[in-house]
Amino acid sequence: MQYGKMIYHHRKKLGWTQEKLCEGICSVSHLSKIENGNKEAARETIELLLKRMKVEKEEDTINLDEIMIQLKRLWNLIERADYQLSKQIFDELILNEELIRYTSISNEFSIVIWRYYIFIEDMQNARKKWKQLEKKRKKFSQHEFVKFLFTLSIFYIKEKRYDDSLLIMDEVQDLVPNIEVEFQEFCFYRALIYQIMNQPSVSMYFCNKAIPIFVQNNNIKRILDSKMLLSLQLIKSKLLDKAELILEEVLDNSTILNDKTIYYNALHNLGYLYFHSNQNKKAITYYQRYLESVQDGSEEYYTVISNIANNMIILKEYQSATELLEDKLTKIEDKNSSLYIKIQVLYFEAKQEKCNLVKYLREVALPYWIKNSESDKLIKYYKILNDFYKENCKIEEQNILLQEYNSILLSILNKKGI
Numbered sequence: 103m104q105y106g107k108m109i110y111h112h113r114k115k116l117g118w119t120q121e122k123l124c125e126g127i128c129s130v131s132h133l134s135k136i137e138n139g140n141k142e143a144a145r146e147t148i149e150l151l152l153k154r155m156k157v158e159k160e161e162d163t164i165n166l167d168e169i170m171i172q173l174k175r176l177w178n179l180i181e182r183a184d185y186q187l188s189k190q191i192f193d194e195l196i197l198n199e200e201l202i203r204y205t206s207i208s209n210e211f212s213i214v215i216w217r218y219y220i221f222i223e224d225m226q227n228a229r230k231k232w233k234q235l236e237k238k239r240k241k242f243s244q245h246e247f248v249k250f251l252f253t254l255s256i257f258y259i260k261e262k263r264y265d266d267s268l269l270i271m272d273e274v275q276d277l278v279p280n281i282e283v284e285f286q287e288f289c290f291y292r293a294l295i296y297q298i299m300n301q302p303s304v305s306m307y308f309c310n311k312a313i314p315i316f317v318q319n320n321n322i323k324r325i326l327d328s329k330m331l332l333s334l335q336l337i338k339s340k341l342l343d344k345a346e347l348i349l350e351e352v353l354d355n356s357t358i359l360n361d362k363t364i365y366y367n368a369l370h371n372l373g374y375l376y377f378h379s380n381q382n383k384k385a386i387t388y389y390q391r392y393l394e395s396v397q398d399g400s401e402e403y404y405t406v407i408s409n410i411a412n413n414m415i416i417l418k419e420y421q422s423a424t425e426l427l428e429d430k431l432t433k434i435e436d437k438n439s440s441l442y443i444k445i446q447v448l449y450f451e452a453k454q455e456k457c458n459l460v461k462y463l464r465e466v467a468l469p470y471w472i473k474n475s476e477s478d479k480l481i482k483y484y485k486i487l488n489d490f491y492k493e494n495c496k497i498e499e500q501n502i503l504l505q506e507y508n509s510i511l512l513s514i515l516n517k518k519g520i
Contacts, residue, residue, distance in 0.1 A: 105148050108204035110137040112155045127151060166207055169198065173207075173214045180221045181286055183323045192218050209238060209246045217253045220260055232257060248278055252285050264295050286315050290324060293331055302335040309335065326352050326364050333371050342379045349375065366395035373409065382413040389413070404430060404441045411448050423452035440474070443467050447483070460490050472510055480510065 113123050124133040127150045128143075135141035136148075152158075172195055179188035195215070202211045216231035235250060242250060251274045258267035271292060275281050282288040293308035309332040316324040329348050336345035349372050356365040373388035389410045396403045407430050414423035427449040434442045447467050450459035463483055471479045484507045491500040 105143070105152075105204065106137045106139045107208075108157070109133075109148075109151050109155075111203065112152075112157050113137075116155060118155075123151060123154060127154070166205055169195070169202065169211070170207060173210060176218060177214055180217055181319075181324070182321050183327065185222070188218065188221070209235075209242055210249075212238075213246065213249050213253055217256070220253065220257050223260065225260060228257060228260070244277075248274060248281075248284075251277075252281070252288070256287075256291060259291060259295060264299055267295055268292075282311065282315055286319050286321065287312075287324070289315060290328055290331075293328070297331060297335060300338075302338040306332060306335040306339070322355075322359065323361070323364075326355055326359075326361070330364065330367055330371060334374070337371070337375050337378055340378075342375060345375055346372075362395065366392050370406070377409070377413060382417050385413045386410055386417075399433065401441060404434065404445065408441070408444050408448055411445075411452065415448065415451050420452050420454060424449065427452055438470075440470070443470055444479075456490055460487060463487060480507075 109123075113120070120130050120133050120137075124130055128136075128147055132141065132143075132147075133151070136143045136151075172191055176188055176191040176195065179191060192215070195211070199211070199215070202208055205211075212231060212235055216228060216235060219225075219228035219231060232254070239247065239250060251270055255267045255270040255274065258264070258270065271288070274288075278284060289308045289312035293305045293312055296302075296305035296308065309328050312328045313325060313332070316322075316328060329352050333345045333348045333352070336342070336348070349368050352364065353368040353372070356362075356368060369388050369392040373385045373392060376382070376385035376388060389406055393403070393406050393410075396406060407426065411423045411427050414420075414426070427445055431442070431445055431449060434445070436442060443466060446462060447459065450456075450462060463486070468480070468483065471483075484503065487503055488500060488507075491497075491503060
């Protein structure tokens, strides 16, 4: 037990000076050495100092070896994405947080607890822990520093600081070349970042590195997560047959494991796959099955609704798409939100109101998508505008549109460094 840390912490908490605490017990210089860990004080001195601050000296009862075993177990459960068991271990560990503060494993404890907060996406507590750890990082051991950096890279992903996360991962790999062995999620999270950054080939490379590592560790949940991620990259790379085989396998395995989260995500990815393979009826079926798992009125709910409607429009099922979208538009309060704009555009398409669609695109949708660099939507809807002007012999508007389109896409590509 590091009693010096304990004494310093409680003295500061009370707002006492060293002189006030040590009067009649020991000298100020003696107390200073105790607090800084430069001197091992007599048991009687420690007890007197703690008694003056009314701090119970019950910390002797902590079994640090048992705590370390629990910390390792919690870390492993997080790596296996086991929410239920990890919560049980966390609840037991957190009871000792105040006592652990004054021990040799305090940094290890804080890093693992921080990792848990990130895992359950309790970002308020995660940010607090991060700030606390940042103040102590200069005193970390090599092992603690590497663990801290790896956890920081995951924290940055949750904070959507993807470039920063990759920089940290590179730093960790320089320190520990075989980092993917020490932290089995390393390649998985790299794959995830490259997927978010729309670099499917690099993401596939790291997915294919992650899967054997999870297999070696018998980490079934993460094997399926990696295959799910790999399937998305295969779809983006037009390797649809291979993606379909992987997703059917994931669907079967998730049914056997009774993992509803992976099961429904596989349904969603199959909907995405069948959309890209022009099997729009199958896409609608899988998206509708996935919708059963989504909270009504959530952002994800409206995204899936728009995907269903889009497939209906492609199939020229205009009435069905109109009825679906008309009901949803009245329920979205923020008329300037990305979801509302997307659904409103689809609604005009479903109603086949070309003039209203063009007007809304020019006044609302395109400016929003330009501002947010949504190149996929710009490519699709600039073509629709171009076709409209061409059909209506509006040559001047068509020429202005093409110049604008080229300029905007060039600007977006430059922003992305392409």
